[in-house]
Amino acid sequence: MATAFARTFLLYGILMVGIRAMGKRQIGELEPIELVLMLLISDLAAVPMQDFGIPLLNGVVPIITLLSLSMLLSFFSMRSVRFHRLVCGNPTTLIRDGVIQQSAMRRNRFTLDELIDELRSQGVTDLATVKYAVLETNGQLSVLLYPADAPATPRQLGRAVRDDVSLPAVLINDGHVMKSGLKDKGLDRAWLERTVRAHGFRDSHEILLLTVDDTGKVLCVGKEVRK
Amino acid sequence: MKYFAAPAAVLALLLGLSLENARCVESDVARWVTAVEAATAAAEQEDWAAAIETLRGAQNDWDGRRPWLHVVTAHDELEAADALFAEANSFAQERDMAEFRASATKLAVQLRVVSGMQQLTLKNVL
Known part of the structure; x- marks a missing residue:
């Protein structure tokens, strides 16, 4: 034992x-x-x-x-x-320009049912909308639709968009202060304590999650009070 | 380069330790087999005291190496050798030449099995 x-x-x-x-x-x-x-x-x-x-x-x-x-x-x-x-093999194109590559399907022992299943799981029901379907070396199917059938991006629509994407750094994780996060963002303990108090908490132990992004936007979630 | 060096070093270390272990076990077993054969020879000359003493020396030596062998060898094989040491010892005490000779031969064979299992040979690999 x-x-x-x-x-x-x-x-x-x-x-x-x-x-x-x-x-x-x-x-x-x-x-x-x-x-x-x-x-x-x-x-x-x-x-x-x-x-x-x-x-x-x-x-x-x-x-x-x-x-x-x-x-x-x-x-x-x-x-x-x-x-x-x-060691890993090559990716194989199973659909090219909407046409099923039957010899590639046979070589990879990939059945039509499996192909249709995979397409359906990715929200594709019309085979003619698929420009490329590539069987990756890890067995996953990557599906690329014709631009006319794919969701349009702002660039395709000629729209300018503001780049407001930033990766928030976790500064408090379940009450623990993440020193590496503070250092990465160039912040110090005094700033953190001020921020904690500004959100109505006494110290970091009362906070579940506190993040700050590149724009300085702070997300602060307090811990639930245990009954 | 460390992504190559670290696993290569681990593999080299494992291979080195395996070969060193095989060499040590082979040398130990050769010593024990020689002692068992010497005990048999002494018994054949009716020198039972020498036979018992030689066998006891080999068994003590075996017992000393037993913890290490337990770590590297299938336990069944070690237990079989333990049983044969005890059996040979018992026949030596009874001065039963025929049984002692048979038991000592089986013991030598079993000890060689223990050694053989550790060797990097084509037979073992295949």
């Missing part, structure tokens, strides 16, 4: 560090080789967690080896486009 607990604890720690070192990609965006890696790692971790007749190292060494190999593969993929294509 205690062995199971300790082994699970250790393997969880190793997996957490390893997966963190792999990068920030989400499961749905994994390349095929990365998906296989994740499946292998989960299986390798599960066996020594349950079977105490196997040394923990028999699970840990393959996991670390796989993670290291994966990092090396990523390194070589970044360095060489050809290597990346060899």
Whole structure:
């Protein structure tokens, strides 16, 4: 029992560090080789967690080896486009100018039903409105509509728009002051305390979220009072 | 370059440790097998005291290395070797030559299995 607990604890720690070192990609965006890696790692971790007749190292060494190999593969993929294509493959155009590329569909074993499903999930019901549909290497379908069928942008309409998009920095997160956010925005603790008081709070512990954007606009959300 | 160096270093370290472990286990097992063979030879000359002493020395040495072997080897194989050490010891105490010889041979084979499992050989890889 205690062995199971300790082994699970250790393997969880190793997996957490390893997966963190792999990068920030989400499961749905994994390349095929990365998906296989994740499946292998989960299986390798599960066996020594349950079977105490196997040394923990028999699970840990393959996991670390796989993670290291994966990092090396990523390194070589970044360095060489050809290597990346060899490992991950190429995106394939399944619809070009509204015409289904049947040979490409066959090569990728992508059925018409799957294509129609994917288009429908992206709000496209009329195939003739699709200029390009590209099957990406991670299995997702990118759909580009003809300009006449796509939502118009202000640029296409010849309208000038003010650039008021800015990334807000979080200065207080659940009562904790984010020093890095303050530093990034060139603000100090005194400014923060003034702002907190100006919003009717005594100190940062009463605030759930406080952000400030490039224009100086402050968003302040107080914590709910617990009953 | 650190994106290459770090995983490459980890792989090199793992390979190095694996090979060093294989070398150490092989050397230990060779020592224990030699002791078991020496115990058998002593028993064949009716020198049971020497046989028991030699076998006990090998077993103590084995017990000393047991924690490390437990970390790197399948536990079933170690338990089988433990049982064979106990069995050989028991037959030596009873001075039963035929049983002792058979048991000592099985023990030597089992110890070689423990060593063989750690070696980087084509047979093991395939």
